[in-house]
Amino acid sequence: MTFSTQLKTAGQPILKQIMAHPFVQGIGAGSLPKEALTFYVGQDFNYLNAFIKVYAAAIQKCANRQEMSLFATQIDFILNSEIHPHHNFCQVAGVTYESVQHDEQTPMTYLYNEHMYNAARTGDLIDIVAAMLPCPWTYNQIGNALTAAGAATDQNVFKDWIDFYSQSPTDPASLTNRLFALLDREAAQYGPARLAQVQQRFLKSCELEWHFWDQAYRQNSWQFVD
Ligand SMILES: Cc1ncc(CO)c(N)n1
Numbered sequence: 001m002t003f004s005t006q007l008k009t010a011g012q013p014i015l016k017q018i019m020a021h022p023f024v025q026g027i028g029a030g031s032l033p034k035e036a037l038t039f040y041v042g043q044d045f046n047y048l049n050a051f052i053k054v055y056a057a058a059i060q061k062c063a064n065r066q067e068m069s070l071f072a073t074q075i076d077f078i079l080n081s082e083i084h085p086h087h088n089f090c091q092v093a094g095v096t097y098e099s100v101q102h103d104e105q106t107p108m109t110y111l112y113n114e115h116m117y118n119a120a121r122t123g124d125l126i127d128i129v130a131a132m133l134p135c136p137w138t139y140n141q142i143g144n145a146l147t148a149a150g151a152a153t154d155q156n157v158f159k160d161w162i163d164f165y166s167q168s169p170t171d172p173a174s175l176t177n178r179l180f181a182l183l184d185r186e187a188a189q190y191g192p193a194r195l196a197q198v199q200q201r202f203l204k205s206c207e208l209e210w211h212f213w214d215q216a217y218r219q220n221s222w223q224f225v226d
Contacts, residue, residue: 004184004187018206022217028146030157041086046113050116083097085160115201115205119201127197132179136179141169144166147166152166
């Protein structure tokens, strides 16, 4: 079994919980409270900014241009393409994208961002990729599952969102699969104990993905400070 298959297998129970979450179910049903959508986009804008910076840290640890170009493509994807699903949510919520972009991180966004920065600060390339992969992986899985369930109809206000994250899971050229392939190449140089640590980084990010949906659904923020 490849290391990436091992991680995906270990991540299944959390992925199942993500699929069952009312926010994700609401995307499929085409119905979510405005407050959940705006909370989500505001925090996701902040999260993706951190994501770009961690990709930049990954570039510093790349061995060659082929690896660098993978991360450069990912950064370009976030900057220029991943604004579309945000626009979809804002349009449904009836707010402008600009009005929800702000610098305040809620506790779970802070935790997730710091979890990624920690991998960049203390780990190797494999640690960074493991901490980052649940982001594209779980969204791809959500998009595919909702599409397979027939949720991407013209009547669904979140059709654009679902279409954006749906892609063939076996397409080797997809960005997510190129990252998993990089992970497997890097994994060849480590032993089981070290790879177990890497797997924990991956699974923590999977759990943080669940918390990210949950905090937006409940609008969980700091209790006693701004
Ligand atoms: C929190 C989070 N995870 C994954 C994605 C998909 O890129 C996203 N936009 N936000």
